[in-house]
Amino acid sequence: MSLPVAGPLDGGNVTLASWSFEPAVMAPLVLAAVIYVRGWTTLTRRMPARFGLPRLAAFLSGLVALVIALASPIDALGHGLLLAHMIQHLLLMAVAPPLLWAGAPVAPMLLGLPKGLRRRVAIGLAWPPTRRLARVLADPRVSWAAFVITF
Numbered sequence: 336m337s338l339p340v341a342g343p344l345d346g347g348n349v350t351l352a353s354w355s356f357e358p359a360v361m362a363p364l365v366l367a368a369v370i371y372v373r374g375w376t377t378l379t380r381r382m383p384a385r386f387g388l389p390r391l392a393a394f395l396s397g398l399v400a401l402v403i404a405l406a407s408p409i410d411a412l413g414h415g416l417l418l419a420h421m422i423q424h425l426l427l428m429a430v431a432p433p434l435l436w437a438g439a440p441v442a443p444m445l446l447g448l449p450k451g452l453r454r455r456v457a458i459g460l461a462w463p464p465t466r467r468l469a470r471v472l473a474d475p476r477v478s479w480a481a482f483v484i485t486f
Contacts (some may be wrong), residue, residue, distance in 0.1 A: 353408050360405045364398050371395075371440060374447030386443065394438025400431040428486060 371394050378386040403409060404426035412419035445453055445460075459465060471477055 353411055355406055355410065357406065361402075364401055367444075368395060368398055370447035371438065371443045372447070374443030374445065377446045378443055386439070390438050390443075393434050394440060394443075397431045397434030397436075397438065400426050400434060404431070428482075 372391070375386055375391050375394075379391075404423045409419050409422055409426075413423050414420075445456060448456060460469075472481075
């Protein structure tokens with residue numbers, strides 16, 4: 336099935352089966368999934384009540400929302416149709432972030448890293464300026480203001 340796109344950028348048709356798996360988009364998403372699943376597997380053995388399947392499902396669903404926004408035909412349609420472009424915005428700003436955050440990503444991502452890299456990242460996260468910045472950004476007032484300004 337082909338949809339006409341009346342846009343100044345391409346003027347052609349976009350096929351609903353046309354998915355673009357750009358390495359610059361897909362590689363970080365796949366890497367994030369692998370690191371998260373690796374760390375989640377370790378954490379679910381240690382703390383099954385805190386890191387159960389709902390956390391994994393939420394995080395992976397957030398990554399799927401990113402894939403849909405950035406690699407599906409919605410991306411191709413977004414170049415010519417405002418509606419598709421706005422759907423991308425909603426997926427990127429209102430769907431993916433809460434799902435990723437519901438996966439409680441900090442501990443699984445940290446534990447999913449190789450040991451040497453994990454140690455360096457942990458040292459960087461423990462650095463006082465980084466901790467202060469994280470506290471400020473985690474403040475609900477700051478994060479809500481950033482969301483409203485961005486949206």
